[in-house]
Amino acid sequence: xxxxxxxxxxxxxxxxxxxxxxxxxxxxxxxxxxxxxxxxxxxxxxxxxxxxxxxxxxxxxxxxxxxxxxxxxxxxxxxxxxxxxxxxxxxxxxxxxxxxxxxxxxxxxxxxxxxxxxxxxxxxxxxxxxxxxxxxxxxxxxxxxxxxxxxxxxxxxxxxxxxxxxxxxxxxxxxxxxxxxxxxxxxxxxxxxxxxxxxxxxxxxxxxxxxxxxxxxxxxxxxxxxxxxxxxxxxxxxxxxxxxxxxxxxxxxxxxxxxxxxxxxxxxxxxxxxxxxxxxxxxxxxxxxxxxxxxxxxxxxxxxxxxxxxxxxxxxxxxxxxxx
Amino acid sequence: xxxxxxxxxxxxxxxxxxxxxxxxxxxxxxxxxxxxxxxxxxxxxxxxxxxxxxxxxxxxxxxxxxxxxxxxxxxxxxxxxxxxxxxxxxxxxxxxxxxxxxxxxxxxxxxxxxxxxxxxxxxxxxxxxxxxxxxxxxxxxxxxxxxxxxxxxxxxxxxxxxxxxxxxxxxxxxxxxxxxxxxxxxxxxxxxxxxxxxxxxxxxxxxxxxxxxxxxxxxxxxxxxxxxxxxxxxxxxxxxxxxxxxxxxxxxxxxxxxxxxxxxxxxxxxxxxxxxxxxxxxxxxxxxxxxxxxxxxxxxxxxxxxxxxxxxxxxxxxxxx
Ligand SMILES: Nc1ncnc2c1ncn2[C@@H]1O[C@H](COP(=O)(O)OP(=O)(O)OP(=O)(O)O)[C@@H](O)[C@H]1O
Ligand code: SF4
Ligand SMILES: [Mg+2]
Numbered sequence: 001x002x003x004x005x006x007x008x009x010x011x012x013x014x015x016x017x018x019x020x021x022x023x024x025x026x027x028x029x030x031x032x033x034x035x036x037x038x039x040x041x042x043x044x045x046x047x048x049x050x051x052x053x054x055x056x057x058x059x060x061x062x063x064x065x066x067x068x069x070x071x072x073x074x075x076x077x078x079x080x081x082x083x084x085x086x087x088x089x090x091x092x093x094x095x096x097x098x099x100x101x102x103x104x105x106x107x108x109x110x111x112x113x114x115x116x117x118x119x120x121x122x123x124x125x126x127x128x129x130x131x132x133x134x135x136x137x138x139x140x141x142x143x144x145x146x147x148x149x150x151x152x153x154x155x156x157x158x159x160x161x162x163x164x165x166x167x168x169x170x171x172x173x174x175x176x177x178x179x180x181x182x183x184x185x186x187x188x189x190x191x192x193x194x195x196x197x198x199x200x201x202x203x204x205x206x207x208x209x210x211x212x213x214x215x216x217x218x219x220x221x222x223x224x225x226x227x228x229x230x231x232x233x234x235x236x237x238x239x240x241x242x243x244x245x246x247x248x249x250x251x252x253x254x255x256x257x258x259x260x261x262x263x264x265x266x267x268x269x270x271x272x273x274x275x276x277x278x279x280x281x282x283x284x285x286x287x288x289x290x291x292x293x294x295x296x297x298x299x300x301x302x303x304x305x306x307x308x309x310x311x312x313x314x315x316x317x318x319x320x321x322x323x324x
Numbered sequence: 325x326x327x328x329x330x331x332x333x334x335x336x337x338x339x340x341x342x343x344x345x346x347x348x349x350x351x352x353x354x355x356x357x358x359x360x361x362x363x364x365x366x367x368x369x370x371x372x373x374x375x376x377x378x379x380x381x382x383x384x385x386x387x388x389x390x391x392x393x394x395x396x397x398x399x400x401x402x403x404x405x406x407x408x409x410x411x412x413x414x415x416x417x418x419x420x421x422x423x424x425x426x427x428x429x430x431x432x433x434x435x436x437x438x439x440x441x442x443x444x445x446x447x448x449x450x451x452x453x454x455x456x457x458x459x460x461x462x463x464x465x466x467x468x469x470x471x472x473x474x475x476x477x478x479x480x481x482x483x484x485x486x487x488x489x490x491x492x493x494x495x496x497x498x499x500x501x502x503x504x505x506x507x508x509x510x511x512x513x514x515x516x517x518x519x520x521x522x523x524x525x526x527x528x529x530x531x532x533x534x535x536x537x538x539x540x541x542x543x544x545x546x547x548x549x550x551x552x553x554x555x556x557x558x559x560x561x562x563x564x565x566x567x568x569x570x571x572x573x574x575x576x577x578x579x580x581x582x583x584x585x586x587x588x589x590x591x592x593x594x595x596x597x598x599x600x601x602x603x604x605x606x607x608x609x610x611x612x613x614x615x616x617x618x619x620x621x622x623x624x625x626x627x628x629x630x631x632x633x634x635x636x637x638x639x640x641x642x643x644x645x
Contacts, residue, residue: 049512156599186366186539191583192595213513216585220592243587257517258587259542261569265587275514278482 004039006073007175007207008061011035013070015056019283028282030056032231033070035309038175043201043208045222045239047215049254051282052228054211058177061209062096074175092122095168099180101160105152111138111163112148118170137166140203141196158189162196169200179211194221216258216265219243224315227251230282230290233309237316247318249273249295273297289321297322327394328501328533329378330354334391336373336382338603344387345603347373349557349611351391352630355501360527360534362544365554366580368600371537374554375503377401379416380408396500413443417494419523421506423486427478433489434458434474437496444497461496465489465522484515488522495526502527505537520547541584545569550636553577556600556611559630563637573639575616610642618643 013034016027031053038044048054059065061072063083072080079090098104105114115134119125125133135145141162152160161181168176178197182190198221200206210222218225218239225242227235227250235248246252252270260266277294280286286293288303295302299321307321336348347370355361363371376382377393380400393400395411403411420426428436437458442449449457455474462470465488478486487507494502504523508516524547527534536547544551544565551568553561553576561574572578582593598615607613613623622642630638631645 049514158599187583187585188366188580188596190595191592194585194592195594214585215513216587219587219589220585243589253514255587257514259517259540259546260587261541261545261581261584262586262588268587275517278484279512279515 004041006037007040007042007075008038008209009071009073010037010057010061011071011073013057013060013072014068015053015060015065016068026283029231029285030282031060032285034228034231034233036226036233036236038207038209040207041201041205042223043210043221045218045225046209046211046228047213047218047225047254048228049213049279051230051279053231053282054213054228055179057228058096058179058209058211062094062177063091088122092171093173094175094177095171095173096177096179097161097164097168097181099183101157101164102152104164105160105167107152110149110151111155114152114163115167115170118167122171124171133170137170138163140169140200141166156189158185158192161185161193165193165196165200169204172204174205175207175209177209177211180213182217183212183214190217197221215254216260227254230280230285232290233317233319234291235318235320237313241313241316243268246270247312247316247323248320249297249322250291253294291320326357327354328357328359328396329535330392330394330397331374331377332392332394334374334377334393335389336370336377336391337387337389338383339385339387340604343604346606347557347603348377348391349606350627350629351557351559353552353559353562355533355535357500358531358533359550360524360536360548361550361552362536362538362548363552363554363559364538364541364544366539366600369554370557371554372505375418375505375535375537378503379412379418414497415499416501416503417499419487419490419494419502419504419507421509423483423490424478426490427486429478432475432477433462433481437461437474437493440493440496457496461492462489464495464526465492467492483511484519487511487519491519491523491526495530495532499532501533501535503535503537506539507536508543509539516543523547541569541581553580556606557603558611558640560612560641561637561639562630564635567635567637571637573633573637573644574612574641575618575643576612610640612641 013031015031016029018025018027046054060067063086066082067080071078112134115137119133138147143162182193212218222239224238226233229250235251246255252273253275256270256273257275273296280293288305289307292298292302302321305321307319307324309317309319310323312318312323331351331353334348334351337344337346351374365371438454441454441457458474459470462473467473467488508519538544548565550564552559555576561577572581579596583595585592596615601607601611609625610623610628613619628640628642630640632638633644
């Protein structure tokens with residue numbers, strides 16, 4: 001995997017949001033210095049709980065947010081600028097699928113119109129070809145032609161997500177951000193969508209950045225996993241290694257909290273660390289290591305020193321004072 | 325173990341434009357005294373409708389053509405308004421998915437706890453006594469600084485703390501049955517783990533019965549003694565906890581388990597073709613028949629009943645009958 005070409009490279013990325021309290025201005029440090037990359041054909045699972053900054057990361061990469069500092073390189077080109085300044089070709093090559101298919105599809109438009117729009121904007125089909133291409137895109141997500149003139153409200157949540165995926169595929173992208181694409185769906189529907197995404201990835205040689213809070217799902221989908229906590233990366237490793245030997249205390253807490261359905265899985269759950277404490281607000285990140293309020297292994301230095309990322313194995317990185 | 329609640333052959337329909345949504349389709353269910361039972365099923369299968377029937381809080385469009393809901397052997401469906409009030413005040417407490425919706429935003433936590441405690445029917449409670457009981461209730465759910473929390477408002481708390489408060493309210497007075505309807509769906513996984521551990525611990529300590537409604541087979545497995553699997557208005561399978569996962573019998577249970585992503589990897593099954601039936605016009609036989617790879621002519625015509633395959637493991641499917 002590591003010899004594959006790097007598609008996306010995020011370096012020292014920060015995104016702060018100002019909030020006004022009385023006459024003071026505070027900053028929510030939604031992302032506070034993260035580095036990671038996505039290689040060709042890979043699925044990187046960006047995993048975190050609420051307030052960890054995973055969606056903010058996605059929105060910076062896609063250009064919905066301007067970055068506070070740091071760089072984002074896409075196929076070697078610096079794209080750390082706002083969406084409005086991005087070349088059309090870049091917008092064609094990089095697509096995003098959102099969590100809620102109900103709100104991301106225009107309810108006034110038929111499915112035909114919804115998929116037609118990106119094809120028009122990028123001048124990818126016209127005249128008789130248009131319809132053929134739209135039908136072909138529906139076929140690639142296994143929806144019948146009869147869906148062309150339906151409205152989003154007339155179809156199920158899973159099918160709406162299929163339409164959103166077809167729309168993203170319309171521009172022949174090489175890179176897709178999947179922002180919790182199945183987290184509002186039932187597992188039986190999720191299963192269909194995930195299998196579809198895996199099939200499409202092979203067929204079109206896509207690279208995915210998969211944003212989720214679901215680690216069990218990533219075990220089955222991701223090639224590498226990146227764990228975020230309060231705007232920073234806690235641990236990052238290839239999937240197999242990650243689940244065999246999770247190192248960061250937060251990662252272990254996360255894994256130990258997952259409800260599982262087999263004894264085999266039970267054995268993979270770290271036993272020593274039990275979940276405790278609340279996730280602090282990103283407005284009020286504790287000094288030192290931001291996990292120190294919940295960490296059962298915290299040392300005195302963890303309350304002063306913010307740990308740096310260290311490599312603990314091939315492609316395996318941990319940011320924790322226990323490893324420094 | 326005697327049954328605390330026993331639901332027998334319950335049908336619930338909803339009057340809508342164009343006819344009746346025939347939602348519950350002969351539900352059979354029971355929870356024993358001190359037992360923890362979970363109901364697992366996907367969106368719209370009728371879990372909440374079943375629980376609302378126990379509390380008799382169904383909407384006015386609801387129509388119950390048939391069935392019994394027994395609470396300590398008395399039919400809730402035939403109870404007078406006074407008896408129902410007593411049942412809600414003392415017999416059963418419910419914890420909902422969204423704690424913000426069950427807490428009143430304009431009253432302090434202290435006011436809301438006091439209201440629950442003073443309506444519990446226990447006599448002679450002066451202000452100081454109520455305050456003491458409230459503080460104890462907050463301590464029990466392991467909230468730090470209970471005195472301060474009494475004076476705070478719901479919006480000042482995190483989602484996890486709010487759900488702790490809802491649990492405190494449900495357990496502040498003696499109840500025989502706690503119903504928790506997706507109590508952790510909106511919470512992060514590490515917080516969910518804490519809340520479920522707390523609920524399990526308190527219910528066990530007090531010997532309450534618990535009905536835990538969830539979408540997640542994993543949550544059911546880690547919290548219940550017995551598990552019901554619900555599909556499209558029917559309980560399709562029930563068994564002891566471990567047995568359901570080692571030996572799932574109903575085609576739906578088996579396929580659903582395949583769809584759950586495992587921490588041990590191995591990929592995810594293809595999903596279940598088709599979707600949940602339209603309740604206005606449901607299939608006449610087995611409601612899973614249109615999606616079932618094992619369906620036969622009989623499944624299209626007849627509705628399968630629970631058959632006991634031993635050890636209280638029951639399944640409603642003609643493959644076994
Ligand atoms: N008042 C009502 N009028 C009409 N239909 C209703 C009413 N209440 C519930 N239903 C329908 O009954 C079916 C079952 O709903 P219910 O809320 O019991 O499902 P559930 O299993 O709790 O689902 P979820 O997992 O989404 O909470 C749904 O199709 C729902 O739309
Ligand atoms: S009764 Fe028939 S259709 Fe229903 S689940 Fe069993 S085999 Fe399938
Ligand atoms: Mg419900």
